[in-house]
Amino acid sequence: MNELAGKIISGDIRSIARGITVIENDDAGSALLLKELYRHTGQAYLIGITGPPGGGKSTLVDKLIKLYRGQKKKVGVLAVDPSSPFSGGAILGDRVRMQQHATDGGVFIRSMGSRGHLGGLALSTSDAAKILDAAGYDIIIFETVGIGQSEVEVAGRVDTTVLVTVPGLGDDVQVLKAGTMEIADIFAVNKADREGVERCVIELGQLLSIKEMDQSTFLPPILQLVAKDNIGVAELASAVGKHREYLMADNRLDQKRKARLKSEVHNIIINRLDKWARARLTREMEAGEDLEGLYQKRTDPYTVAERFIKELQI
Amino acid sequence: MPNKIRILIAKPGLDGHDRGAKYIARALRDAGFEVIYTGLRQTPEAIAAAAVQEDVQWVGLSCLSGAHNSLFPRVVQLLKEMNAPDIKVFGGGVIPADDIPGLKAAGIREIFTPGASSQQVVDYINKN
Incomplete structure (x- = not known):
């Protein structure tokens, strides 16, 4: 080895x-x-914390670390922040809320820039989790970049997804929209000491009440938190535990993880093809002939692409 | 992809003035570096541990409290103890010229004092 x-x-x-x-x-x-x-790998339990910017994700992660450390679990955190599309640089600031754990040997915190990857995580976040998993961390928390309506990738990468939201982000139709509102296994309404929390909770409840479900469906709990004051954090951890029990029953966790593995293989293929295509195109197009031919309508993008694809013999 | 330069920016000690640290952090971001920002009032122990976990090439320390002579060398020392002597440390803040030779002798690679431009810091990192 x-x-x-x-x-x-x-x-x-x-x-x-x-x-x-x-x-x-x-x-x-x-x-x-x-x-x-x-x-x-395969021993660690993966938890995703996602939600809008400034909703309190890092603060919540900080409190969860503390709680799981109290249970003698080793905790790994992968905290993603956006990279600049202009300079490629980034300010990775999630650690600010978690620095009290820096010297705890049972906690490993790593900040990652998204490096151009869309979807809420970095391209390599799942593989980074494999390293922490193999190193013996029991709980691995993915903290996404601050997300909007469509960044749902994390749900396909972790076992339990927690959506951290805050009061006052919009009306009941916002809650009904497709995308991130669909991926939560647990809703955590943070900053619940603020105005509008009742309405937020009621609207989420109405969303769930019109969801089609049978007896085997996991009904996402809607929890109220004030993460900075450690209010509702224990309840959240207990909800994560309940979701885990739900997944353990009837082999759901196995199925979920198998689906994840299939998508990992898919991603490896896509990423390698992407790399190949970029290198191939750079070489070809720099010669200029194809590009000029395309521009002058002597050929078309599909014909050029198909010629490249033939090289792959697929 | 060329390897990204990662830099941890930290404020050891008790002063609460982080404008300079944030200014440098932003300039480094705009120069294409990944900047891990750890916030105010960090102990040397927490800074060194974070630098190792984040696998940075550089640690930038900002101190305006006057305690740089004890705090900066302590971070260098801790990095050595944590088997990470290759992580380089630079410093900034209100630091008297007389203190700079001592800090450099203690392993701090460079000191930027008030009046230094952010471009000087960026250029220094790119060259070293």
């Missing part, structure tokens, strides 16, 4: 951090590392 993989499995902090960098930069050796670690 390669040395880095061995050290990661033994829980060495520096190696875990290095390993995440390797996969985040897609360095040579990234795939090999993940291949070696794969059979050591």
Whole structure:
């Protein structure tokens, strides 16, 4: 086994951090590392915390870390913030709320820039979680970038998804819209000491009351929190526990994780093809002939694309 | 993708003035770096631990309380103890010229004092 993989499995902090960098930069050796670690994964429980910017996600994560540490669980956190589309730089500021745990050996917090990936996470967040999983962290929390209406990726990457919302974001039709409102296993209405919380809770309740369900459907609880004052955090953790029990029954967790694996394989294929296509196009189009031909209507985008695809023999 | 430069910006000590730290953080962001911002009143222990977990190449410390002579070298020392001597440290703030040689001898790579432009910091990072 390669040395880095061995050290990661033994829980060495520096190696875990290095390993995440390797996969985040897609360095040579990234795939090999993940291949070696794969059979050591699967023990951790993955929780997604998502919601609009400034809704209190990081503050909630901070309190959840504390609670799970009280239960002697090792906690890993992957906190994603947006990268600049202009400079590629980023301010990764989620740690500000969590720094009290920096020196706790049972907590590993890593900030990630989204690096152009849309959907609420970074391209490599799931693989970073594999590293933490293999290193023995019991709970791994994904904190997404502040999201809007359509960033639902996290739900396909974790076991339990918590949507953190706040009062006053809009009327009942907003709640009814497709997208992020559909992915919550648990609704956490944060800043519940603010005006409008009752209405927010009622509207979410109405949304759920018109949802089609049978006896096997998990009814997402709607919880009220004031995360900064640690109010409602224990209830949230207990709701996560209940959702986990629900998933454990009737092999639902197995099915969910199998679906996730299928999508991981799909993503690896897509990402490699994407890389290939970019490199191939850069080479071809820089020669200029195709581009000029396209522009002058001597050929068309489909014909050019199909010629490239033939090289792949698929 | 070329490897991203990651920099942790932290404020050790007890002063509550983070405008300079935020100013530098933003300039580094605009220069294409990933800046991990950790906020006010950080202990050297928390800064060093965060730097290791975040696997940064640089730690930038800002201090306006006058305690730089004890706080900055302590971070360098802790990084060594955590098997991370390759993580480089620079500092900024209200730091008397007389203190700079001592800080450099203690392993702080560079000190930026009031009047330094953010571009100087960016250029320094890119060169080193």
